Amino acid sequence: MKTGNILLFVSFIIVLTFSSFVIKQEDKSSGKFIVVLDAGHGGKDPGKPSKYGYKEKDIALKIVLLVGKQLEKNPNIKVVYTRKKDVFIELKDRPRIANKAKADLFVSVHCNAHHTQAYGTETFVLGVANTQRNFEVAKAENEVIFLEDDYEKKYEGFNPNTPEIGIGLALIQEEYTDQSILLASLIEKNFANKIKRKSRGVKQASLWVMHQTVMPSVLIETGFVTNKKEGSYLNSKKGQQEISESIVNAILEYKKSLDNNIGDSLEAEDDILLPTEERIVNDVIFKVQIAASSKVLEPRSYNFKGLTDISRIQVGSIYKYYYGNTSDYNKTKVMEQEAKKKGYTSSFIVAFKDGKKVALAEALKSTAN
Structure with missing residues (x-):
């Protein structure tokens, strides 16, 4: 991709993002903490291939539905789903759903894959693909674009195989980076400490699904369907329940950290009563x-x-x-x-x-x- 086209693409996305942000600020929410849950892939897009028969799209959906069911028990939280069944949702529509909902969090759930027996969890926030492995993950998650009709027009020249595009995408979510990293860290901490999963850490990559969300956003790789043992765990009710509980705990901890982040040490002026x-x-x-x-x-x-x-x-x-x-x-x-x-x-x-x-x-x- 030529440099001029990259700059044009970045400018176009920044304008769209700013417009969405203005709309969100003017249209005040009901006061509830809104979480958008995104089950990766779906329909004609099965997700990562696994020779063991595990289907990423099914595992991601089951985990998301469990997370949503638990979060919905909290009267102060509203849950919005990008999909609740096995249907194909275009990649560009997932962040659009989150922006329309005026969400406070966007959480996308996926499974990982590798040509080895690699295993463990990873949680991504938007950023420059600063390692080859992160770039590989970004390419794999972004390639769903090619399953869509007229993708060249829809994504304005975006090529998921081009690492330079990550620079532009990182700028868009810069305002929410700290909050996204906080949530991602809490998710990985819960995976490691609560259910004793191997955490591969919090990472940054140029993932389209988060590029236009105007809120803290994370993409969770819950484990490798290409690993026989871990794939079996991800495909099991026990595994899905444990993973969902860890994600729920992290979201609640994140929300609590925001609620507790306000000081109450103020110096009041004298009250005045006039006609x-x-x-x-x-x-x-x-x-x-x-x-x-x-x-x-x-x-x-x-x-x-x-x-x-x-x-x-x-x-x-x-x-x-x-x-x-x-x-x-x-x-x-x-x-x-x-x-x-x-x-x-x-x-x-x-x-x-x-x-x-x-x-x-x-x-x-x-x-x-």
Whole structure:
């Protein structure tokens, strides 16, 4: 692929990704933590070949359905499937389903293959194919493209056999890399510690199925169907149950780490009560400060106990998080009570004028309607 075509492809995908991100931010979710589960392959695409008769598409689907069944027991989690039966889903449609669902996580489940008796688990996040083995995995997972009609038009010149394309794909998911790696690490940790599987680690590769997802995304290689012993384990009810439980545990740990990532050490300003007619200020924006943390979190509802309309401002090494955005002080007071009911007991109202934080008393002295 010529360099010019690669740059054109990368620019095209970045534009699509940015557009999807804007849509997601404007269309607020219900507050539930949304997980999209993707069973690899399906229908006319059987997945990795195995001389022992194990079918990757069937194993991946059974594991995904078990993961979904367990996650659905949690009232704060919504599960979306790219497929729930043996059907062929085009590769480009899998991330599209996740973006449309405004998902918080995208988890794709697969089985591995090799010409030797290699075994063990691997979890991939999007990145440059920095080793020959990672490149081989990327090629194998991306080659489903060639089973689709008019794939040249659909994928805008993307060639899954070209390692240079990984550079462009890595840029797209850069914003979510840390979160993706965190989830991938938790998955591999659960595999190794809970069910004593051999973990081959967290790796990065240019995998199309994750290239356009605008959320943390991982692709799990649950083991090798080309290994007689491991393939038998993957094909068994016991193996599928253990693997699914490990994935569920990792997702719940990941979600918990986000829930616990917010500090509650705030310095409140004095509350001010004024007559209703004096509480609407044209050139001032009121917000409710709910948290301060040294860690960067996406201003998404799942990070803030279901609250939407979250904004973030960096002050030195601290990130401050705010709920709401209005010139109506009365509305802000209601939001403050909502935040406190959610558990942010130290939350308080702050004011911004011309984009700069000002004392609340000064803001309320401004000319009112």
